[in-house]
Amino acid sequence: MPELRKQRWKCILCHYMYDPVMGDIEHGVKARVPFHELLHHWECPKCKSRKNLFRQVIEEESASL
Numbered sequence: 545m546p547e548l549r550k551q552r553w554k555c556i557l558c559h560y561m562y563d564p565v566m567g568d569i570e571h572g573v574k575a576r577v578p579f580h581e582l583l584h585h586w587e588c589p590k591c592k593s594r595k596n597l598f599r600q601v602i603e604e605e606s607a608s609l
């Protein structure tokens with residue numbers, strides 16, 4: 545299973561970060577829901593941007609031992 549931690553998406557307008565580890569409980573999104581599985585009408589909790597205004601956050605992670 546791919547690490548959810550590497551699948552964060554950021555709103556380009558307000559910099560809200562969608563973290564699948566947390567989900568978006570306040571708006572009915574359970575934890576561990578990947579960004580691509582969010583409902584089509586999901587919008588940024590802060591500025592109401594649509595999903596197409598989010599960009600994936602690429603994180604370089606050193607090998608975890």
Ligand SMILES: [Zn+2]
Pocket residue numbers: 555556557558559560588589590591592593
């Ligand atoms: Zn936003």
